[in-house]
Amino acid sequence: MFENIETNRANFCVGPQAGTYCTVDDEVTPVVMHVKNDIGVIIRTYSFYPQDTLHTGPAPELPLTPDSPPFTHHEFIAIQYIGPYDQASYFDGAIFYTLEKRAYGRRKFYTYENEEDPEETEERVEYRSNIVRKWLVDDANFRLILDKTYFKDSDEFDWYNADTFAVDNVLTTFDWHTATGTGVIEVTTTSGLKKYDTLFLGPSSDTTNVGEVEEVYVHSINGTTVEIKTYSGADPPQWEYMQGDPITLIKDIFMFSGPSPAVDLDGIQTGYTSTQGTLYKLDQTNYGETIDRVYNGIYRNVKCATWNNYYGGLSFVKGSNILHLDVSNYEVIRSQDIHLESPEATSIIDIYGIDIKEASILKLQRSIIQHDNDGEYYQVDWETYNYHVDTFLPYANTVTLQVSERVLLREGQSFITAIVRDQFGVGLLGKNVWFTAEGDINGELTPVGGYMTTDSNGLASIQYDAGNFYTGSQNINIKVDGGNSVHGSVYVLASTIIQQFHEVNSQCFLRAVPYPVHEGFLATQTSVDQTLLIAGKVAYTFPGDGLRNNGLVGWENNVVSPTKLIQCQKVPTLTDGEDSEMQIKQSKILFSDADEANGETTEVEHKLYVKATVSAEREISSNYISRHLSYGHTDSVALDQFIFVQDARPAMYSKKNNVNTDFWIRLRPFAADLDPSSLVVKLREESPLAINQEWQDVTALGVITMWEAAGAIYGIDFFYNPINDFHHNAVIHIDIEVYDTTAIPNIVILEYWFKIIQDYKAPYIINQLPAVEAYDVVINSEISFDLVDEGEGVDISTLEVFINQRVALFTYDEYEPGNYHIYVIHNSSFQFGQSVHVDLVVQDKSDAANKLLDGWRFYCVESTGPWFDMDNTIPKLCVEGLERNHPVSMQIYGINDTGIDYDSIRMEVGGRYRNLRIIPVVYRLS
């Protein structure tokens, strides 16, 4: 496909006859030059004269030595035709140049590839000489006659091993008819002409000498008039020429050469003496003398070159570009891509020769790169060498896409700029550009349709808005017209990727009962094309917001939410009891969403998943980088539920346990022995009466024993008897942690509680003094009693004591926690015969505040009356003879009794009550 000249040798040039191409076959003897047409047919074959001039040989594998001249090996490299094109036929005197390179022998070189043997060497043919030959066509004999030979042998200054060359030439025409022998010619353009330049005149179209040619040199130039001479001394021109007949100015020869080898004392090549190549300029009028040499890295390893009459410079291939050099100053004046590299290829394809005719570049290749209208590149390989055309005329060569945001999230926006450039890298104006987006069906391009034209910089920009419902790669494609069809398509295409993430969860989890119900979990299909309305718990995870009923939708009532209709179509047969989440194949959900602000209903297709019973997976949490997952970021962790507690005393979560209960628990292992050394048992008594309500580690206070749970797998018994009783109504929290003995121990954590029975008993009184119902209690008796509570103790702050309905003060001693000895304070004695009632009210400390309303009474001793002291009367008893006014007195005592009623004392003397003077007596006890 696409073959043309189909030559079997890697050299060619455009021939003088229109539509012909020349190639040298140096594999035959004698070496010949074939002339082929555009379909590869050999239309003529020229031999070389002398015949063996271009023979390759001898074979390089023969033992050679670098320093054993004469040369022993040479190869034909390239051929160039210099002269006018599009002639009717080949003509006598048509000029061809050939390039050969030759070697004196082989040179060893260090491979530097074997680290174990750095001295390892190989050898190769060392080319150190070039030969440029000039040939003239002898058309009648179908041969090329050797005209000139330029030997270029390396020396200590120059190294010649060129693989390509070019002959500086200018194609121009006669500006006026020319007769023979005038010595002057009129030339259309004399630009670049200088004295001694060689001019090749013809072929002539003058009827007197059609097809004749001759070679002259420039003697002087005056405007467009050029004085010419010949080296033979004859007056030129030898032939007559018509206006418009071709003139070829032949100037210098250029050769690209690599650096000379660097060798060690053994003559083994260690590298090169330079990193640069050399461009030699040879004077073809003076035996090929080197008249200039330029060193530059870009001249190294140049395999293809030719003279470029379109730009008037030297063109050569470097990489996948062809560079055009102005040889007047050795500046690269242009460079252009010539499509030698496929996007898929890891290396450029080889090019074996180039020729330039007018604006066309002909590249000799065995492979070409093509792309179709869809932008798919492919490589076409040939068995033969063929030319592939390119051009100096600008065309759309590449388009690249510049993306402002490479990663878009929901409704993200990116600006995409296409840069259209020609093969010279210059932006192209007015190219039609079509952008398309592929992937997110809701992604939008602005302007709609994606059509733009490039500006003067070759730029065309478009806006892309990501949709809401897509996670994945969004391809942005671009097609540009104005390409060169020789590369497969008149369109140039490119694409790039925008990654979109985490819009809508593309999975809807049907967590439970659809309609109709089937085994409680899965949808039922009754026919292949059945349309099934499903109401269920839909884990519809819209990104990040809770505004779209994320989570529970119509689940509780098992009805379809009016705004969240899910329609499942073409549900295939499902298998009951699947243990894992499964996708219903070929299914889709039409998700009607009327929540949008604009009120419009949109439908989005999603694949339907069914989540059935509990998974048997046991996964451990790990970082789960889900950027490239098709739905949201998710992570899961597994836990195991099993019966961990075999038995416990008090039972877990039991109530009404005794305050003096002990604690015992039997722990079952899960899959391996429990590790007793890891057991931690903590207890916390939650009670307002508890002094310490913090967690207390009681592990060390308890007794740990192992027990065989099953098959030599051991669990743990733990027993603990608290030092102090728990408090009534307390909640006893238990926290147990223990590891098992697996390689990576699992921790088992258990928390539970049990409760202590409530305190239902009120306090009571004992040890009353005076005793209950005591008689003859002395009137100054102290009152005391003990308050006792069997539960949480007496709340002494609630105690009130009453003596005969009057509040009495008291003091107390807490002779043991919660039990008190009460001392009632009364400042005066009771009265004789008095009945004393002691009442009290008191509560205990329990949450129930059990109250005691109690009391007792006792009776004081009765009074005995006054006592008259008859021994101390005045006068004494039975005394006679007293004076009439003798005072009468006596003493009356009320000792240990109620005292004497002062007003009740009356004394009758002589039958009459007398006035009395009463004097208190202080009675002192000894």
Added chain:
Amino acid sequence: MAHENIRFPRNHMAIRDEYFYYFDERNDTLNQKVSDGATAFTYPLDPPLGGNAVISVEYDGFNFWTLQEGNTSEDVVIKKWLVSNYICEVVDTIELAHSADHKFNSSSFSLEFYNTTLVTTVSGRTSQITLAGYADYVDPGTIITLGPNSEGVYENVTVTGTLNTSNSFGLGFYTFNTYEAGTKVYFPKSIWLVNNFLYNSAGGSLYKITLPNKQITEVIADEDFEYVDASCFYNTGSEQYILYVLGTTVRFLNIDSLTNEKSMLLDNIKNDQSTGITVYDIKVKGDTLYRLQNKATYFGTDYTFSTYNYQFSTIRPFVDSITVDVNPKILPSNGINVAEIQAVVRDQFNAPIQIKSVTFSDSDATGFISSTFVYTNHYGIAASVYKAGTIPGNVTITALTTQYD
């Protein structure tokens, strides 16, 4: 193959104007490719690389810089290249040869550079310029590139000192051309070389080599650098970092404080979530981090390429990971005991993401999660409680969060 783009045959990359570049030592060219891998242009190298492959490449807005191995495996060569007249030619060379004090073996380097503009027009034959930004990074001796001006001309000038204002600088010589206000200004500041040696011994380090005097001014010892294949300079405008890839993480080394201020998780990991994918080069353009890889994972599928292609990550924070844990992991199946569930949502910098909804679910028929829809707190944590079911068995607790821009 799907997901290939620039299709580089070499494992280094530079980005200029959305074109992608690599140095090809086989053809001695600087190759320019478009976004889908088509070759747009090639620039011959002068001098050629001579088969000495480029290890790493940087572009400072004006020049390309390459890293190559030197004469031995303990030497490296850094070259500064200029694309001019369709040729890419060396304009400066820094040879870091081994000595008694140092050995060099590197897989990557970063170029600290600054791009700004001229505040005022610089007339021809002027000896001062005023910069719009990054004046603090200009020192006497700094070589600044001006251009292109309206005629497409560039020029290098050497700063001699600061003038009356902090962003005006005196020059060592007159400018040759006129540069309008707004003309671009470029200057490289330092080279940050990832070294597999620490001084002259084994161990990783990061060398700072200041420009233009090419002096080693800083050696940061860290064995992590021994394993770094990709690094680049990242300038936020206010902060400057050296980014380097370590495993599946990009670290942000602040070049002022010389501390790793943050790190970003990459998705250069295969679908098995354990096998890493080598990142050979990184570049930042805008807020996109381009990573050069020959393998990638896209949406659950692993791909191996025959060429090197970029994958990208955004430097904007986004939800990158969620981890969920439950404690304890073993519960009595008594319908009473509870396990605390905690999910942590983080971005690619491993920073917590706040106020992000997390949906919890469990696989147990009777156990339940108290709150299934929880927003993350200041620490990126969303917590809930799972109450045990009554059926012994395995229960899967799942936390789900999604991206929202």
